[in-house]
Amino acid sequence: MKLFTVFMYLCIYVFVTLFPVQKYANSKHLRSIVGGLFMNYEIKDCIDAGTEYCPCSLAETGDCILCSHLQGKDFCDCTNWKGVCIFQEYDWNNNKAKTLRKVSLSKIINKEILDENLVCLTILCTHKLVLELSIPGSFIFVRNPKSNGYFDSPISIMETLPEENLVKIVIELKGVKTKSINLLEENDNMAIKGPYWNGVLGLKNINKCKDGISLLIAGGIGMAPMIPVMRKLYASGNKIVVVIDKSNYKDIYIKKYLELCNADIIECTLLANGDLSSEAKKIIKQYENKVNLIYCSVTDILISKILEFSDDNVNFACCNNAKMCCGEGVCGACSIRYAGHIVKKMCKVQIDPRYIFKGRRLL
């Protein structure tokens, strides 16, 4: 009886002190709060920090994502150290941004029609670029050379073949940008710009998975960006379980990659009546406590539902669905606004997927 009273007081205390702070205190949140009183701290990284493209033009106007000196402040406040002093790099570069990524005309070696409105292009690039695109999350901007700069479409790299200097991308034809690209044929040149790396959020979680079981969920065009993540996890000794929603396609067009990674394939429909399908929910519940990672290569609505539905302790990674146009944090297409007047430029900001929707302003 005494224990029960103590427990009741504890619950009341939790309600009183934490309810006003929680934006959406549903039962799952309360469960986790009472369970462990764990605290969340959002680590914000810049994917380009410390690379040959850092400092970028954001530093020149005092808008650096990480460095306080390059945000107009007078002292260091280095909560997000990425291994390199960006301010020092800026100084060594004569207080200028490094040279921007260049556009190159690259030949289409092979064009394969996978399905109606689904095309796989194999492109010949420089060796350096192919190596730089060989990590999960890599993507390039592609367009028809006849098109203007704002026809640039961010397309994830599906596979790189460094020995042959080739990269493979899959494009779903949806509108004016992708259809202009589709006018190109084999042996034509395509305008590509890269390398860019923020195609996957939650990279830290992927990199720490070793010798376990990983669950990957992919739907429609999401199957292509999933490949580099799957191969990285497989190379780290993880057993791969893949849930695939073919969506409108006739076939699972990535079958050969799934076989290469000895993946257990579960086919199911992910979305039903605007919510996670019961089949998907069953699979997630079945695996969430066994896996070291859940990776989702699906639409935002599904990522959001899966995050909400699954256990808070599961490590997450997902594809970055932000609309991008310049990739340099300048044009604002990828900017998402959050509570507290926070703006995240999703082409550069690397965060844990749990923070994609937390406090997000829709209007």
Added chain:
Amino acid sequence: MKVIVIGGGWAGCAASIAAHNAGADVELFEKTDMLLGLGNVGGIMRNNGRFTATEEISALGAGELIKIIDKNSRHKNVDFPGHKHASLYDVNKIEPDIHNYIKSLGISINLIKRVIDIKKHENIIDGIYLSDGTYVSGDVFIETTGSTGPMGNCLRYGNGCSMCILRCPSFGPRVSISSRAGVDDLQGERDDGELGAFSGSCKLSKDTLSDDIVRELDEKGVVVLKIPEEDINMDKLKLKVCQQYALKEFAENVVLLDTGHAKLMTTFYPLQKLRKIPGLEKAKFIDPYAGGKGNSIRYLSVAPRADDMKVQGIDNLFCAGEKGGLFVGHTEA
């Protein structure tokens, strides 16, 4: 009562012991892989008034660290320009002894753990966040992160990163916890009004000095060498932190003290100029690694506090060491 000490330098070590002796459960967080921080390149104790202070500390019952330092002193009762009866401890031997002592008390030492932020409600800190996002809660917090660097500060207010013992590039830069808690830090000013001051000494590897100099260092603990007329730079004195070492003798001469390495009592000294001095023809800096170019910048984030070392504006945050004020040596820390 859980006490969290942020920064494992001399002040952090002393604070941990004091908190432990007062009956608290102590967790010490240090960003690098060693304790003592700048104490690993210091060495001067019991000079002038500090002799009295050291005896007072011991008499007041807080002499555990003093005992270990005295045991590790290479030289006692050394006089060098402006200073009498100094003790010089061995910087290469001191850290493991201090580390083991603190561990033996049951104090939890967390190395390679950098604190980057705090969580507070009103004026009370609830806990700290580490650089990997881990949260640790506590009741009382003591910040002893010093005020040296990081790289960006050393660049803006000094000669850039000189690769000093704090090893920011490897372990990440220190973060001012008082600043994260919303308190406006204070800055020291140099003679010319510029903010911050250079660390006052560097170290040469004894292996690279002449046999005569090494012999004199080993025997007497101090060697004073004349600087060539053309290289004398009085203005350099104004740069340094420790004004007690900013005397004329230190600008006209190279003053070396034996602390295990040869401690050169100047902020930095261009290597090729240094090698003009007889006996130092093959000299090499061992701290900072780029001591020919510059040294770390200090005093850019001192916390405003009262005499009880409580930081103004926060109810449960205290500070000590360099964080708590200017002109602090090992004794004060």
